Amino acid sequence: MTTAQSYDVVVIxxxxxxxxxxxxxxxxxxxxxxxxxxxxxxxxxxxxxIPSKALLKNASVVRLLRDAKTFGIELGGDFKADYGAAVxxxxxxxxxxxxxxxFLIKKHKVDYVPGEAKLAAKDTVSVAAKDGTRQLKTxxxxxxxxxxxxxxxxxxxxxxAVQTVWQLIxxxxxxxxxxxxxxxxxxxxxxTVFRSYGCEVTIVEAMPALFAGREDxxxxxxxxRAFEKQGIKVLTGAKVESAKKQGAGARVVFSRxxxxxxxxxxxxxxxxxxxxxxxxxxxxxxxxQLDRGYVKVDEKMxxxxxxxxxxxxxxxxxxxxxxxxxxxxxxxxxxxxxxxVHPIKYTQIPRPIFCNPQVAAIGLTEAQAKExxxxxxxxxxxxxxxxxARAEGDTEGVVRVVVDAKYGEILGCHIVGPEATEIIxxxxxxxxxxxTSREMMDTVVAHPTLAxxxxxxxxxxxxxxxxx
Amino acid sequence: MPEEIVMPRLSDTMSEGTIARWLKKEGDPxxxxxxxxxxxxxxxxxxxxxxxxxxxVKILRGDGSTAPIGTPVGILAKAGESVDPSQYKGGSEPPAxxxxxxxxxxxxxxxxxxxxxxxxxxxxxxxxxxxxxxxxGAAEDVRASPLARLMAEQNGVDLRALAGKxxxxxxxxxxxxxxxxxxxxxxxxxxxxPGGPDHEDRELNRxxxxxxxxxxxxxxxxxxxxxxxxxxMDAALALYRQLNEVVADEQSRLTVNDLVLKAxxxxxxxxxxxxxxxxxxxxxxxxxxxxxNLTVAVPGEQGLMVPVIKDVDKKSLSQIAREAKQVYGxxxxxxxxxxxxxxxxxxxxxxxxxxxxxxxxxINPPQVGILAIxxxxxxxVVRDGxxxxxxMMRVTASVDHRAADGVYTAxxxxxxxxxxxxxxxxxx
Numbered sequence: 024m025t026t027a028q029s030y031d032v033v034v035i036x037x038x039x040x041x042x043x044x045x046x047x048x049x050x051x052x053x054x055x056x057x058x059x060x061x062x063x064x065x066x067x068x069x070x071x072x073i074p075s076k077a078l079l080k081n082a083s084v085v086r087l088l089r090d091a092k093t094f095g096i097e098l099g100g101d102f103k104a105d106y107g108a109a110v111x112x113x114x115x116x117x118x119x120x121x122x123x124x125x126f127l128i129k130k131h132k133v134d135y136v137p138g139e140a141k142l143a144a145k146d147t148v149s150v151a152a153k154d155g156t157r158q159l160k161t162x163x164x165x166x167x168x169x170x171x172x173x174x175x176x177x178x179x180x181x182x183x184a185v186q187t188v189w190q191l192i193x194x195x196x197x198x199x200x201x202x203x204x205x206x207x208x209x210x211x212x213x214x215t216v217f218r219s220y221g222c223e224v225t226i227v228e229a230m231p232a233l234f235a236g237r238e239d240x241x242x243x244x245x246x247x248r249a250f251e252k253q254g255i256k257v258l259t260g261a262k263v264e265s266a267k268k269q270g271a272g273a274r275v276v277f278s279r280x281x282x283x284x285x286x287x288x289x290x291x292x293x294x295x296x297x298x299x300x301x302x303x304x305x306x307x308x309x310x311x312q313l314d315r316g317y318v319k320v321d322e323k324m325x326x327x328x329x330x331x332x333x334x335x336x337x338x339x340x341x342x343x344x345x346x347x348x349x350x351x352x353x354x355x356x357x358x359x360x361x362x363x364v365h366p367i368k369y370t371q372i373p374r375p376i377f378c379n380p381q382v383a384a385i386g387l388t389e390a391q392a393k394e395x396x397x398x399x400x401x402x403x404x405x406x407x408x409x410x411x412a413r414a415e416g417d418t419e420g421v422v423r424v425v426v427d428a429k430y431g432e433i434l435g436c437h438i439v440g441p442e443a444t445e446i447i448x449x450x451x452x453x454x455x456x457x458x459t460s461r462e463m464m465d466t467v468v469a470h471p472t473l474a475x476x477x478x479x480x481x482x483x484x485x486x487x488x489x490x491x
Numbered sequence: 492m493p494e495e496i497v498m499p500r501l502s503d504t505m506s507e508g509t510i511a512r513w514l515k516k517e518g519d520p521x522x523x524x525x526x527x528x529x530x531x532x533x534x535x536x537x538x539x540x541x542x543x544x545x546x547x548v549k550i551l552r553g554d555g556s557t558a559p560i561g562t563p564v565g566i567l568a569k570a571g572e573s574v575d576p577s578q579y580k581g582g583s584e585p586p587a588x589x590x591x592x593x594x595x596x597x598x599x600x601x602x603x604x605x606x607x608x609x610x611x612x613x614x615x616x617x618x619x620x621x622x623x624x625x626x627x628g629a630a631e632d633v634r635a636s637p638l639a640r641l642m643a644e645q646n647g648v649d650l651r652a653l654a655g656k657x658x659x660x661x662x663x664x665x666x667x668x669x670x671x672x673x674x675x676x677x678x679x680x681x682x683x684x685p686g687g688p689d690h691e692d693r694e695l696n697r698x699x700x701x702x703x704x705x706x707x708x709x710x711x712x713x714x715x716x717x718x719x720x721x722x723x724m725d726a727a728l729a730l731y732r733q734l735n736e737v738v739a740d741e742q743s744r745l746t747v748n749d750l751v752l753k754a755x756x757x758x759x760x761x762x763x764x765x766x767x768x769x770x771x772x773x774x775x776x777x778x779x780x781x782x783x784n785l786t787v788a789v790p791g792e793q794g795l796m797v798p799v800i801k802d803v804d805k806k807s808l809s810q811i812a813r814e815a816k817q818v819y820g821x822x823x824x825x826x827x828x829x830x831x832x833x834x835x836x837x838x839x840x841x842x843x844x845x846x847x848x849x850x851x852x853x854i855n856p857p858q859v860g861i862l863a864i865x866x867x868x869x870x871x872v873v874r875d876g877x878x879x880x881x882x883m884m885r886v887t888a889s890v891d892h893r894a895a896d897g898v899y900t901a902x903x904x905x906x907x908x909x910x911x912x913x914x915x916x917x918x919x
Contacts (some may be wrong), residue, residue, distance in 0.1 A: 365660075430641050430664075457636030457666055 028134075030054045030161040032359055033148045035140040035304070038065020038074075040335030040348030041167035042124060047356030048165075049131040056134040056159055058150050063135075065169055068120045068347040070189040075212055077113035078192070079377050082219035084380070093416060106197035114193065142305035145330055163330050163359050166304065166311075166318055167352070170297040170336035170343065177265040178204065178293050184273040185266050185291045188213065198222055198290035202275045204263050205295035206233040211246070211378040213292055218255050219379070220269050225286060227263055227277050229295070234376070239388045239423055239437035241403075246439055249380050249419055266291045300338045306331075310369040314339040322350055322366035323358035332359065341369040358486050370435075371454040375444035380420050383447035386435030386454060389425050398428040402484025404476045405439045407491045412473035417441040424450075424460075424480040431460035431485070435476065460485050492574055494543055496527060496559040496565040496760060497651065500833060505532045506747055509557045510564060515547045521567060526826065536793075538826050545569040561651070578690040596734070597799070635664035642666060646673045689781045694774050695893075703775055703893035713769065713859075713891040717851050720904040724882040726868040727914040733917075736807065742816055743809040747806070748787075748841045751864055751886075752811055753917045754910040755839055756783040756803035762903040766836045768857035769894050777859070786835030786855060788814070789822050796822045799835040808917060817863040843867060859894035862907075884911075 031053035034045045042064070045057040062069035085104045091097070114187035128135045136153030136159065147158040172187035174180050182190050188209050201217050203210045206228030210243045218224045230236050232243050233250075247257050261279040272289035299317045312319045312327035332355045334340075335348030350367050358364045376382040392399035402424045406412035420440020427434050436450040453463055463481040468474055482488040498508050511529035515521055526538035527547065545702045549566040552558050614905040622853050630810070635656045648669050657664030695703060706714035727750050763779050770776040783804040786797045798818045803811060821827045837859075840852045843866040854864035867884035874881075886907065890900045910916050 430638055430645070432638050457638035459637050459641060461641075462637050 028056070028157075028159055030056050030134075030159055032056070032165060032356070032460070033058060033140075033159050033161040034167055036163040036167035036169055036335070036337075037063050037124070037135075038167060038169050038335060039067045039345040040169070040352045041065065041165070042127070042244060043352030044165050044167060044266075044334060044356050045133045045352075046127060046131040047353050049133050051356055051362065053163075053356070053360060055131075056136050057128070058136045058138060058140040058148065060137070060139040063121050064117075064124050064172075066189075068124065069117055072190050072345050073120050074117050074192050075188075075209075075216070076377060077116040078109055078216045079212060079379075081109035081112065082216045083379070094265075104220055104407045107195035109220075110193065110195045127217075139303075140333070141303060142309055145309055145328065148330040148464040163332060165324075165337050165352075165355055165359075166306070166326070166331065166333040166337055167348070168300040168304065168337045169348075170299045171295060172209075173296040173298040174293055175263075175295060175363055177263065177267075178291075178295075179265070179267040180293055181268050183235040184268040184271075184289070184295035186295060187293050187378070191290070191292050198288070200272070200288040201225070201290050201292065202227060202266070202273070202286050202288040203292045203294060204266055204275065204453075205293070206230070206257065206259070207235060207294060207296075208376050209294040210292070211250075211376060213294065214250065214255050218250075218253055223254075223256075225288070226250070226260060227261045227275060227286070228257070228259045229262045233257065233259070233262050234382075238374075238384055239380065240390075241421065241423065242382055242384070242437045242439040245420060246378065246380060246382060250378075253379070255354045257388060263295075266293060286292045297336065297343060301337060311396060315434065322354075323364050324355040325358065340367075342372055342374070344372065344374065347372050349486065368455070373447045373451055377444060380417075380440050381443035382439050383443040384434070384435070384437045385447055385450050387425060388435060388437060389395075390422075392425055392427075392434050397434065399425050399434055400428050400484050401425050402480040402482065402488075404480035404483055404488075404491060406473070406476060408479075409473060409476050411473050412441055413477070414471065415441060422446070422476040422480040424463075424477065424484050426481065426484040433458065433460065433463065433481075436480075438477075440473075441478075442473050446477060449474055449477055493548065494545070494567045494569060495563040495651070495654075496539075496541075496547075496567055498552075498560045498562045498564055499530065499539055500560040500830075505560060505832075507557050507559045508532050510552055510554055511536055513550055513565075514555045517550055519547050521545055521547050528697055533865045536825075540826055540828075541567065543567055543569050559686045586702045616692055626885050633664065634659075634662065635768055636666065638666050639664045640670045642669045642673075645689075648672045690778050691781075692770070692776045692778050694776050697895070700775065701898075706892050710892075712856050714857055714893060714907070715851075715854060715889045716897055716900065717887055717889055718897060718900050718904060719849060719885055719887040720908055722884045722886060722908045722911050723872070724911065725885045727911050728867065728882055730914040730918075732832075736737060738809065745808055745812045746815075747843065747867060748839075748864070749815060750911065750914060750917060751841065751862075752785055752787070752803050752815070752839060753802065753806075753808055754914075755837070755862055756785060757910055757917070758903055758906040759837055760804050761906050762899060764895050764899060765860040765888075765903055766835070767859050767891060767894060769859050769891050770857065775893070778857075780836040782834070782836065784834045784836045786838040786858065786861075787818075788838065788840035789819055791822050792825060796827075797835065797838065798822055798827065798831045799833060801834060838862070839864065843884070851887050852889050854889050854891055856891075859891040860900075861889050863889065 032048045034041045034053045034057045037057050037059035041057060046056050048055040057083045067073060088102055104461055120287045136150050138150035140148050140150050142164060143149040146160060148161060148164060150157045150159060179185055180187055197220055200223045206226045210226055211233060214224045214226055232246055234243055250257050258279060261277045263275060263277045266275045267273060272287060273291045275286040275291055276287045277284055301313060301318060309328050311331055318326055318333035318337050320326055320333050324334050326333050334351035334355050336343045340351060354364050354367060370386045373383055373385045389399050389401050404422045406420045413416045425435040425438040433453045438446055460481045463478055464487060468478050479488060479490055509531040511531045513528045514526045521541045523542060523544050524540050527541050528539055530537050530539055533880050544592045545567045547565060552564040558564055627724045633650045635650050650664055653664050653668055653672055655662040657668045659665040730751055731745050731747055735744055766780050766783055768778040770778055777846050782802055784801045785803045786799050789796045789798060789815045800814050800818060818831055821831060834857060838861040840861060841864040842850060843864055846866050849865045852861040854861050865885040869880050870883040871878050872881045888900050888904055
């Protein structure tokens with residue numbers, strides 16, 4: 024054991040919540056350490072956001088090539104799409120992201136401490152690494168330990184035939200028949216990857232709709248139909264009883280409409296839910312309160328114990344997204360530094376889903392607005408009516424803008440279709456700056472772009488549409 | 492935060508005011524309710540009172556200068572605040588001396604007399620003429636979100652009062668600030684100006700448009716129609732006496748006019764097209780108000796004054812009585828509150844006290860109606876075939892025929908009569 028070092032802030036976890044918290048704390052003049060037990064950059068950089076986007080890019084290239092004839096390009100017979108090469112490319116992308124982070128850690132003068140952290144006391148983090156245990160004395164601890172795929176009883180994850188996304192995403196073997204347990208964000212994105220590579224894909228979802236029925240019903244319906252058209256089987260209302268290795272492959276047993284069914288595949292992805300990493304941190308001993316398994320925090324990300332803070336997937340905040348974790352990292356670093364903090368408005372954070380067609384949403388759906396007693400109106404613009412979408416040959420989808428009937432406040436926006444995850448970016452500032460449908464309609468958007476569809480949807484909401 | 496003293500909007504027709512003279516000097520202590528300066532409006536010269544205790548640290552517009560409403564004319568540091576007057580740009584214009592304030596030269600004529608090198612006093616620089624009256628609360632120079640602006644406008648919240656104190660970045664006013672202000676605003680203070688919220692603009696239908704066009708040929712301006720009705724006031728007078736026997740304080744003592752005001756307001760709720768402004772635009776519109784703010788004709792020192800009593804339909808008789816007394820008091824002492832002249836939706840003129848039996852009043856545009864009230868006097872009337880003595884009051888409605896017809900106006904008078912002849916309807 025070496026002598027204890029003394030910090031203002033020790034951040035446990037180096038994901039997009041943790042590293043932003045650490046960098047911002049350091050920029051705020053606080054002496055900061057960041058502890059990481061497994062992957063620098065966390066799930067996002069290593070087995071989440073970034074590698075999955077690399078795989079999805081490969082998948083879109085495969086689809087484009089398959090569709091080459093539409094553009095008058097003859098490839099002269101079938102082409103070979105090497106899935107293993109796609110995984111290698113995605114790992115390369117991850118490697119470069121890791122390098123970038125290492126640079127940033129040095130740049131911000133954050134002490135990077137690899138190892139498994141545990142709170143020995145309120146002011147002491149002990150870090151167990153291969154080369155021994157170190158004690159870090161600190162005034163503040165930020166728990167940014169994230170979450171992991173949740174495995175329900177009956178699902179026997181062996182890492183080969185039955186995998187979580189963390190295992191699947193680094194596996195260079197291409198499955199021929201894939202069952203995906205859970206039609207959420209991870210399930211739908213992976214369905215797109217593997218269907219694009221020609222796998223038989225079946226999504227088994229317990230809820231009555233994809234995305235657990237949380238997104239706009241029309242958007243969800245369009246995705247479901249598109250999936251089915253692409254050959255992705257979507258079984259909703261199907262409760263998985265077991266998923267386990269069977270011979271060279273795996274078998275999923277589920278019940279639907281009171282009947283038991285089986286599905287034999289060569290791979291199963293278990294992507295039903297996530298669970299927070301709160302174990303073995305010493306939180307119980309210090310009396311840190313939990314809320315349904317997540318660390319309970321206030322608007323400043325403070326836990327029930329002064330000096331201990333929590334952010335990201337481990338905290339009981341509404342969204343489990345990389346960028347909401349980063350926003351929380353920013354808030355916590357400012358709160359620790361005693362700077363004024365603006366509480367995060369979670370309804371103003373976009374929720375992207377990178378399946379094909381892409382989905383992106385922000386704020387309330389029409390139904391949620393009505394639940395809150397708001398009188399909302401919806402303007403819908405189909406990409407079919409967008410010149411750019413037609414030129415791109417990608418006209419599936421709609422933009423739905425939810426507008427408060429009284430003041431025209433932008434309550435939400437729901438997009439399914441080409442570049443939805445990019446287009447949604449223009450809506451967040453209107454909400455953050457409290458622009459109304461008036462400003463949205465008065466702001467000119469370049470033509471021809473897919474982004475025009477948002478403004479046109481606002482015009483539809485206000486009954487001022489000219490182009491549809 | 493030091494308070495900006497702004498040119499108040501003292502009447503619906505006022506778009507700018509001239510500072511006749513400052514009654515306080517820079518550095519003078521000021522108490523709430525003390526007069527700061529005299530304003531010459533298109534109607535009268537009025538004193539503007541301070542709403543805070545503090546010190547007048549800076550005069551931005553000197554004696555004789557004209558400023559559009561809403562323009563800061565001075566800076567008041569509240570008690571305990573220290574302010575560096577030099578941080579305020581513009582500076583006071585040279586005082587032109589009491590009574591010697593030369594009018595600003597018309598913009599399109601060259602300044603006369605004030606040649607360089609002569610000893611003649613320099614006329615105050617012509618202030619920028621606003622192209623349109625600044626609507627109260629628009630406050631373009633205040634940092635606020637579009638949503639906050641819209642909510643402020645529709646809820647009668649003056650954004651200038653929140654300037655720099657918003658909870659957004661850099662003090663930007665956001666939704667929650669306006670919501671907070673709307674909740675805590677004192678009654679009346681949030682009174683929306685006409686042209687602001689709480690109304691529905693309705694284009695005239697084709698028939699009304701034709702009526703408006705044709706009638707303007709024989710009676711230009713607002714073509715008046717006059718309808719007179721006799722109302723039996725015995726029950727109302729009995730109630731008024733009864734109520735006055737039990738009033739809590741002198742301030743709440745009713746006058747007959749208070750009953751008339753309340754009845755008028757309730758009748759307007761039923762016949763709302765008279766509670767409106769006629770907007771002579773293309774196409775012409777009728778702005779029908781949701782609030783009933785009655786303009787009452789009051790004799791002032793220099794002539795007729797028309798203060799406004801707000802939300803008369805929603806107030807109790809004693810509240811109307813108290814507010815009317817306060818308003819009349821402020822007018823008589825020449826110290827009206829800035830919003831005393833704002834937001835009138837219909838007018839009532841009562842010459843009953845002077846024994847006038849009946850008269851016809853002139854509409855105060857852009858309002859579309861005014862009610863002229865005569866004296867309630869004992870008259871022989873026929874009841875069940877017999878002659879009886881009853882207190883009869885003659886009321887005459889003058890209505891802009893472009894906005895409403897005789898039948899609609901008659902319906903209004905019938906409702907007014909019903910209310911006053913069954914006066915308990917005014918208390919329940």
